[in-house]
Amino acid sequence: MKAWTILPMVLALAACSPKRPPVGVQGDPERGKIAVTQYACQSCHLIPGVPGSKVYVGRPLSDMARRKLLAGALPADQAGLVRWIRDPQSVDPDTAMPNMGVSERDALDISAYLLTR
Ligand code: HEC
Numbered sequence: 001m002k003a004w005t006i007l008p009m010v011l012a013l014a015a016c017s018p019k020r021p022p023v024g025v026q027g028d029p030e031r032g033k034i035a036v037t038q039y040a041c042q043s044c045h046l047i048p049g050v051p052g053s054k055v056y057v058g059r060p061l062s063d064m065a066r067r068k069l070l071a072g073a074l075p076a077d078q079a080g081l082v083r084w085i086r087d088p089q090s091v092d093p094d095t096a097m098p099n100m101g102v103s104e105r106d107a108l109d110i111s112a113y114l115l116t117r
Pocket of ligand 1: 070081092
């Protein structure tokens with residue numbers, strides 16, 4: 001095979017490969033992306049890579065890996081994300097985000113997805 005036939009294939013593959021989660025992040029970001037749509041998080045949040053509402057109730061969930069705080073109260077690491085996603089009222093009893101009964105595994109995968117955006 002000639003180099004010019006291989007190059008486009010290599011580029012296509014590189015474009016498809018999912019972004020790797022930051023070191024130390026557990027869970028499966030690809031599964032997390034699916035879980036986000038199953039729980040319909042995008043109905044209240046702008047989420048990069050997930051088509052959804054342009055008028056959102058909560059803040060956009062972009063650049064999560066660069067955040068310091070969640071909801072102004074919790075460290076924005078994976079443990080903080082899992083806790084918030086599973087039970088926001090345990091952090092802020094008055095928050096408008098509902099407890100959606102997210103399982104531990106789904107919360108881990110969703111947080112992995114958000115941390116790769
Ligand atoms: C009914 C609307 C609604 C739904 C559905 C919803 N959220 Fe939220 N979410 C909110 C609101 C409102 C806040 C802001 C909470 C606050 O600051 O008190 C929030 C905050 C957050 C935050 C913290 C953001 C920040 O900037 O600090 C994360 C992370 C989050 N939501 C993730 C999710 C995930 C993941 C799902 C799906 C499992 C989800 N949310 C579903 C309304 C919603």
